[in-house]
Amino acid sequence: MASLLRELPSMSTLLAAYASFSAMAMLIRTVLNEMIPKPLQKYINSKFSDLMSNYFSTNFTFIIEERWHAVYNETFRAVEVYLPTRIGPTTDKLVIGSNDPNNPTATPKRSIPADCKIIDEFEGMTLQWTLHVRESDKFYIPDRKCFHLTCKKRLREKVEEKYLRHIAETAQKILSKREKLNIYTYNQDRFRWESAIFKHPARFDTLAMEPELKQFIMDDLDSFVGRKDFFENVGRAWKRGYLLYGPPGTGKSSLVAAIANHMNYHVYDLQFQSVRNDAELRRILTSTTNRSILLIEDIDCSTKISEDRGKVKDEKQKEGEDGRLNRPSSTDPGVTLSGLLNFIDGLWSSCGNERIIIFTTNHKDKLDPALLRPGRMDVHIHMGYCTPPGFRKLATTYLGIKDDKLFACIDDLLKSVEVTPAEVAQQLMIKSDEPEAALQGLIEFLTMKKDKVGEDVTQAGENKKKDGEEGVIQAKEAKDENENKDGGKQSRKHDETETSSIYLT
Ligand SMILES: Nc1ncnc2c1ncn2[C@@H]1O[C@H](COP(=O)(O)OP(=O)(O)OP(=O)(O)O)[C@@H](O)[C@H]1O
16 A cells, blocks of 8 residues: 555646646647637537537437427427426416406416426426527517427437327317317417407307208208218318308307307407418418317408409409419408418318318408309308397397287388397397387387388489489389388388308308
């Protein structure tokens, strides 16, 4: 032992060696600093530290981004649902909130804050999650979100095979048990769908519609849900399109709410005006979930969608333009009909399952024929003026009565006056706790409307009289014809477009 100690260098030798090594290192560093440009130094440093950490680290990180190629990443969505259920004592912050104005005392919902570590345990493994948000420096590019999942390198395969599948299954269970429906609206500034609780009271049994029509729609919806294999076998995307058209106040929005409640589907309410172009439309539509309704209301108000493509082209050619229909302008919404059709029944229609697409319009005649072509929207539903069965339904809903001696009189008036279910409902609501008074008020309202129509027709006749003898004869003929129909008072002409109807394409 003593001989061994004697062979060791002395303390002063060690210090001298250390000093000369340090001097040499400093010299090399100074030379390298002077000779190698800064960016290259940075690059070498980062490569070196990556290499070291990869080589020596025992951890492995999965990165789960919000979008996977062109569509929303379902793994990301599953993690978003699953992770808030795994908040444990190691988590030191949490985002909470509620979007249910009907229930302000409800327990707030949880969401994961950025850069917060969450530890999960699964089959003896410890897993660490972090949500990263990379802010975009360009206003037209959304922020990028991704989850980092870190585990031990040796557990990588188990995590991939078992843990991630467990997350997908758990999220699926949570989502299938959803008690509350959401209505989503697209926030153009934040590039994302934002939700509110959807608690619309409209149901099929409160809708004033022809009973057969109502039954048809319910059967159609029910058969759609159970026909996954059918759609697959016939090579069609598992989607159903409804076009609801009719005057304002006939219940188009109420029918959408009734469909959502019947199917237990979330509603994505898209305003075309908030979409910049077809590429953005594709992005928006591919971020919606399965088992949902895509609602585009008043589709006729979107000029590019509603105008006949032929007409647009002709007009543009007349103006000496190049006729490119799809070019967005500063005033028109940038979405084109072809962009929309591509999602309805084009190649993109196969992205997603169990989707219902609903368009509503007050002016079906303004829509591009391409949108009405057979097979595009599977079912066209005309929402018409209030009929006697519709009125009875409203009387049951609003007054709680199934029959009354005044019903016959109201039925007669409804056959001769164009009145929307919204107007009838409004009248019944005024005195809903006094059914007799409410019905009497409705009779007065309908009679007033009928008389007004009569006056309008007489006025039109008088105007024509001024225009010449021929006009007088025609007005009289028209008036006589109506008088013959309903005992001297003006009546409305019932044609097939005034009552509710259905048309399968
Ligand atoms: N068929 C109906 N059955 C029951 N209630 C109805 C019906 N139609 C209208 N109403 C009542 O009138 C209100 C307005 O109707 P709704 O918004 O559904 O009509 P709409 O056809 O969508 O009108 P718009 O074209 O102006 O959007 C509803 O909140 C509902 O109370």
